[in-house]
Amino acid sequence: MIDLQGYGPRLLEGALVTVELAVLSLILAVILGLLTASAKLSRNRLVHGIGTLYTTLVRGVPDLVLMMLLFYGGQIGINMLTDQLYYAFDIDIFINVDAFVAGVITIGLIFGAYMGETFRGAFQSVEEGQMEAARAYGMSPLLAFRRVRFPLMMRHALPGIGNNWMVLLKTTALVSIIGLTDMVRVAAEATKATHEPFLFMIPVALIYLLIATLSEWGFAKLTKRYNTGFGESSEWNN
Amino acid sequence: MEQLNGWFTELLSGNLIFTANTLSFYWGGLVTTVQLVFLSLLIGVILAVPLAIGRGSKRRWIKLPIYAYTYVFRGTPLLIQLYLVYYGVVFFDGIQDSIFWVVFKQAFFPALIAFTLNTAAYTTEIFHGAIKNTAKGEIEAARAYGMSRKLMMRRIILPSAFRRALPAYGNEVIFMLHASAVASVVTIMDLTGAAYYVYARFYAPFQAFIFVALIYLCLTFSIMFVFRRLEKRLLAHLRPRA
């Protein structure tokens, strides 16, 4: 076996941080994406404008710059707000934006914008007839969303979600720069201490490839699941 | 409110931070970023054309290594690729004494190599997809003219594929611009590096990073504008006619 010079356990811990960060950010991104898609499809011009501004800004600025802004500036911004609370209402709270939370929020915010585009396309591709049929059955709007629109939409959204997830996974590497100890940071520290870049960077690269390959397999399964009843000739399946 | 006001007036007057000196840092950063991104995209495209053709080859010993290359480079973070090249080249025995050291001594070239290999992998896949989706009719027509495979590739398939690859390639250009921000971790004073320096020197995260975000935003919009214009001209034949 390769000798990781005592860094093995820390690398594994780092890998766990990477996975946790990626999964939590994905969940936040999906929630934000659904909200953004709704905002962009809204007839209310203000809501629509906010949605558009959000996606444009996020997609025009590098992830790393947004992350630094949020991590270094976010804490000061939040402190300004809590200071106001203290002066106005005598409520003394302190909200700590640590590297992990900043990472989840930034990555979630960034990919929320991309997810928003994915979901918007997917919402639009659901035929209105299906929803009308659902209403005709007397389903409440919420039930109709859950049982009809959401599963139908997922069929169209899944390939986009899959792509976003792959990019998101790689974006997590950036948190190592703002000081979160993910596996890239552990590998970078080990490289600097031992002068053995290949020994640590290549295993980390392999872990990324492994996660990517596993996710590809998982998304193939999910696609099949949401594809039920639509035959083999659907557009993403060729 | 006082704090917010103070911060705002400081941002507006801003004379402590945005002096001619720091602005020259941003300007130098802009030049470096544009150079780095432009060169890596250019070399990346030159590499990607033969790779994309090879990727569609029927011969496995050509196809598989190229697929492995794109799979690895698209499946791992650019940051790791950058670290590998930057720290990796140093440990080849004797490189310090070879003529290559002139090149690798600076941080710019390791970064350029990592960025080029990365964008070449993505561009290969984009071109490969476009080549694969060439309309059957175009190929049949070329065959009917008695064109050889080589001639057909040069005259028919590639020009048509490049046009159709344009929107996806435009995204790749923007992606590369944004990804280039990681160059700052290996001491390159690109735009992000300049912002990071101004931040570390003046402890002013908002001013330093919002300013640089606006510059990136302008660059992104310019790239988008250029590609929209190009698409309009080159893809006119694909638009539904009214």
Next chain:
Amino acid sequence: MNKWITSALLAGALVSGQILGQAMAQDDKDTVRLGIDVPYEPFVMRDADGKLEGFEIDLGNELCARANLECSWVEQSWDGIIPGLLARKYDAILSSMAITPERERQVMFSLPYYNTPSVWITARDRDIDIDDKQSLEGLSVGVQRGTIRDVYVTQEYGDVLDIHRYGSSQEVVNDLQSGRLDLTFEDFPIAVDAIDFRQDDSPYKQLGDSIKTPTSIFGKGAAMAFRQRDKALAAKFDKAICEVYADGTFDKLMEQYFDYDLSVRPSEADCAQ
């Protein structure tokens, strides 16, 4: 579908739970959190198990014991160390921070507890005259970003040297060793520890004199930094610093880590307050 909603809610709860959890932990007023940039050998480093050790760790723990405070250490990269203090991520910085006028606008300093010069280092076989500015044209120099040495080099040599700024001192040393850098401008103890330049058989050597001036850049020595309003806390540590100097604890600690003198004995007037 239900699973989706549940997991989404769970994630929301997790994130907010973490934020709240940290908000609550904050109220524990008896512990003082000290921010430090790791590694900065021999002042601070991690042993194989990831535990912090080094001169400043020992000194910090000693000071806390004397001030009757429960202390914990928070790791923070140098770039973010002052914003982190102002942002209340920790209550004081104990991280070889030099007192400079620029920083005094942001934070309040304790009495200085040590003072060291900065030195120019290059490979032993290189022939460089640091005082002949013209001859330096195009050479590369490495410094840690945002340090007094960064300020000095940028101000005095910005027009001739190609300045590489790094996030940590370790990276500077690495690139000097790899041959990427022609020169570094380092804190004396860091240079001694990392490349042992004082030995005749070391591949590196010092150029010119050790540098401590101008004081407007290099300051009066390294001190703890506090938020401006935490005067009582700063006073406690000032008293502790006077004590460790007075009873010889500082010297004992110093001898453990260094074979040279980096003390700045506080004056009686400073300690009388």
